[in-house]
Amino acid sequence: MSFASFIFRRVLQMIPTIVFILVVTFVLVRLLPGDPASAILGDRARDADVARINARLGLDQPIFVQFLYFVRNVFTGDLGNSISLKVPVARLIAERLPVTLLLTAMAAVIALVMAVPLAFVSALRRGRASDVVVRGAFQVGLSMPVFYVGLVLLIVFSANLHWFPVGGYGDGFFAHLYHLFLPALTLALSLSAILMRNLRAAVIGVVGAEYVDFARAKGLRSRLVLTRHVLRNALISTVALFGLQIGVLLSGAVVTETVFAIPGAGRLMIDSIYGRDYPVIQGLTIALAVVVSLIFLATDIVQAWLDPRVAR
Amino acid sequence: MKVVTGQRPRMHRVLFDLPATMIIGGIILFASFVLAFFPSLFAPYDPNAFDYGALLHAPTLAHPFGTDNYGRDMLSRVIHAYTIDMQIAVFATIVPVIVGTLIGAVVGYAGGLTEAFFGRVVDAIITFPFLVLVIAIVSVLGPGLINMYIAVGIIDWVFYGRLTAAEIKVQKRLDYADAGRVMGYRPSRVVFRHLLPNAMTPALVYWMTDMALAILLGSSLGYLGLGAQPPAAEWGVLIADGKNFMTTAWWISIFPGLAIVITGLGFSLFGDGLAEFLRTRR
Numbered sequence: 001m002s003f004a005s006f007i008f009r010r011v012l013q014m015i016p017t018i019v020f021i022l023v024v025t026f027v028l029v030r031l032l033p034g035d036p037a038s039a040i041l042g043d044r045a046r047d048a049d050v051a052r053i054n055a056r057l058g059l060d061q062p063i064f065v066q067f068l069y070f071v072r073n074v075f076t077g078d079l080g081n082s083i084s085l086k087v088p089v090a091r092l093i094a095e096r097l098p099v100t101l102l103l104t105a106m107a108a109v110i111a112l113v114m115a116v117p118l119a120f121v122s123a124l125r126r127g128r129a130s131d132v133v134v135r136g137a138f139q140v141g142l143s144m145p146v147f148y149v150g151l152v153l154l155i156v157f158s159a160n161l162h163w164f165p166v167g168g169y170g171d172g173f174f175a176h177l178y179h180l181f182l183p184a185l186t187l188a189l190s191l192s193a194i195l196m197r198n199l200r201a202a203v204i205g206v207v208g209a210e211y212v213d214f215a216r217a218k219g220l221r222s223r224l225v226l227t228r229h230v231l232r233n234a235l236i237s238t239v240a241l242f243g244l245q246i247g248v249l250l251s252g253a254v255v256t257e258t259v260f261a262i263p264g265a266g267r268l269m270i271d272s273i274y275g276r277d278y279p280v281i282q283g284l285t286i287a288l289a290v291v292v293s294l295i296f297l298a299t300d301i302v303q304a305w306l307d308p309r310v311a312r
Numbered sequence: 313m314k315v316v317t318g319q320r321p322r323m324h325r326v327l328f329d330l331p332a333t334m335i336i337g338g339i340i341l342f343a344s345f346v347l348a349f350f351p352s353l354f355a356p357y358d359p360n361a362f363d364y365g366a367l368l369h370a371p372t373l374a375h376p377f378g379t380d381n382y383g384r385d386m387l388s389r390v391i392h393a394y395t396i397d398m399q400i401a402v403f404a405t406i407v408p409v410i411v412g413t414l415i416g417a418v419v420g421y422a423g424g425l426t427e428a429f430f431g432r433v434v435d436a437i438i439t440f441p442f443l444v445l446v447i448a449i450v451s452v453l454g455p456g457l458i459n460m461y462i463a464v465g466i467i468d469w470v471f472y473g474r475l476t477a478a479e480i481k482v483q484k485r486l487d488y489a490d491a492g493r494v495m496g497y498r499p500s501r502v503v504f505r506h507l508l509p510n511a512m513t514p515a516l517v518y519w520m521t522d523m524a525l526a527i528l529l530g531s532s533l534g535y536l537g538l539g540a541q542p543p544a545a546e547w548g549v550l551i552a553d554g555k556n557f558m559t560t561a562w563w564i565s566i567f568p569g570l571a572i573v574i575t576g577l578g579f580s581l582f583g584d585g586l587a588e589f590l591r592t593r594r
């Protein structure tokens with residue numbers, strides 16, 4: 001099967017996932033105590049106003065028809081209006097989500113920069129002191145909750161050493177990068193621990209393979225063997241794992257944004273929960289789930305490119 | 313499968329053969345559960361007693377973990393929090409373990425369409441960022457531990473289901489499964505009495521990791537104000553209490569966090585050791 005038809009088939013697989021996402025978020029809001037009309041109008045609404053709102057929102061229709069309306073609205077980018085901020089949810093998400101995505105992307109880069117070299121050191125010096133230290137440190141990192149790591153970094157690097165701001169987002173791209181460095185490092189720590197563990201095992205597996213012996217016997221320089229042959233093959237399972245961890249990373253971003261007071265989608269989500277702003281919660285849940293499924297798609301494609309056997 | 317030998321292994325031999333990680337993890341977990349069941353025996357003070365003569369004291373001999381802004385002894389609060397956090401570890405995961413394992417067993421044995429459908433459900437559920445979905449569910453049900461258990465339960469079972477289904481698929485092709493079928497046993501007996509006991513290892517090992525994850529999740533929700541509610545002593549809540557005193561009284565947040573890290577290490581060391589132990593016994 002060709003690469004193109006693999007991608008096509010993989011995109012088709014997203015359809016049931018998207019349908020499920022929509023069903024869950026639709027049902028979730030229907031489970032709420034009270035009805036949307038009184039949520040919008042308040043407790044002392046008149047019956048006529050409630051009926052008018054219900055008709056406008058399509059709530060006087062059968063539940064299945066309501067779902068179709070909901071799906072149509074989502075696909076036309078209409079996620080309703082925020083109850084507390086009085087602006088369209090879609091616009092709020094468009095403002096806040098890029099912040100979260102930048103934070104997540106920075107965390108992913110930092111995690112890879114930490115995990116790849118350390119995994120090699122650890123794998124190639126297996127059982128020695130450096131291996132034990134690296135693995136021990138990452139094991140501790142894995143047991144730390146994200147918000148705690150964030151607080152510790154804040155206490156050390158912001159409150160005491162004054163190297164980084166205590167929170168916020170700054171103005172301009174480079175200020176963003178500077179403000180997001182500690183939060184991204186916070187997120188990267190547990191991700192790099194998971195990637196490191198997997199990559200280390202993969203490198204140990206690959207180093208013993210015959211094609212690596214052959215590459216060495218050909219007289220290839222050791223660095224070339226490591227980058228061309230070992231790294232590429234060891235990365236395959238790590239890329240898959242990386243995709244699976246994106247959901248965890250976004251979850252962590254929700255907490256991290258709260259700790260560092262970053263105006264991203266996660267912070268918006270928590271604020272909306274305190275404010276019982278359900279349209280925003282619903283819209284954000286959809287948006288974040290769609291981001292994750294797109295990243296799943298991307299990692300599957302990268303994996304197929306690294307290892308053509310996957311596409312078969 | 314177990315190797316049948318003439319002799320029963322002696323107890324000290326078994327202990328000696330246990331992986332070191334399992335022993336260290338086991339000791340940490342044993343101590344954690346003892347603290348969780350009998351916090352009053354170990355806590356030097358009442359965890360909720362205000363002491364206006366000892367506000368924001370740094371760690372001293374009298375208060376090894378310091379005191380908070382109400383003069384409450386942090387060591388006692390951290391110890392009392394074991395009760396809630398160990399409860400979170402067990403209660404949040406026990407239903408997903410049982411339900412997920414049973415569903416996984418049925419799915420793995422049935423195969424075909426059932427398995428394909430299950431695969432789609434799993435894909436769809438893992439597409440939601442776990443914490444985001446839990447937060448969304450908790451926001452609908454309201455904050456609190458019970459609602460957190462419900463939210464986790466809705467999602468978490470798929471991980472056990474997937475692990476068990478994969479293992480059952482391996483086991484059902486082995487000779488003893490055929491033997492059971494040839495004997496005329498009903499499929500339910502073959503699955504639950506014969507295959508499942510041999511297919512539970514991955515789910516059991518994952519349970520250890522999952523309990524550590526449950527504590528991380530529970531404390532994260534506590535920190536955000538969506539889990540255990542103050543004045544309950546829960547590690548995440550304690551850390552949140554201290555965040556406003558980060559620059560002046562670091563100890564309020566630091567020590568509860570250490571308790572999370574040590575307990576998490578206990579679960580993952582025990583889990584790693586258990587995996588190794590079960591692997592070598594085969």
